[in-house]
Amino acid sequence: MAAVQLGLIGYGVNQAGSGARAAARVASQGGDPDAAARSAVSGWLDPSVSLGGGPGSDVTTATVRVTVPNVIPLFDRYAITRRATMPTDD
Template sequence: MLEFAGFLPFLLVIGMAAIQLGLVGYAANQAGSAARAGARAESLTPGTGNAAAVTSTSGWLQPAPSIPGGGDTITATVTVSVPAIIPLFDDWQLTRHATMPNDRENEGS
């Protein structure tokens, strides 16, 4: 029993680190999906990319899209805030980019 009590804090830290790693993976997936959705929406209908990026992401990740328009391609950048599970670490930002061809530019060709 005494050995288990001494080993328990290490097990808890390892478990929390595993949960944190899962959160980072989930946030990276959400940011990448939001960047693709935002770039695609902006390439089809100018002005809709930011809304598409925000709605395709979990709200608790606090997505911050940046999608400048114009040119032959549309590049969307989405930054999400990854919450910290381990109290010693602060929240950090994770950024993903996606580029799509600008379909509005090619319609007249």
């Protein structure tokens, strides 16, 4: 069970990073970062996106948070946050 839990956490880290990169890239070009993150992350992880920078700034930063479910009943769900920064297109 512990190996499965660690595998899910590793998968969550990978997915959060992918979502953050997609959201930052799309937001830096003036698109919808929430839609980009949701399309890059497995739906069952329910990603949430927050942005920094953006119009008028040299960089756009996206932070994506996903929550990995627990498979071991004694532990709580595990939240993972990843951040990516892209140069803002003018």
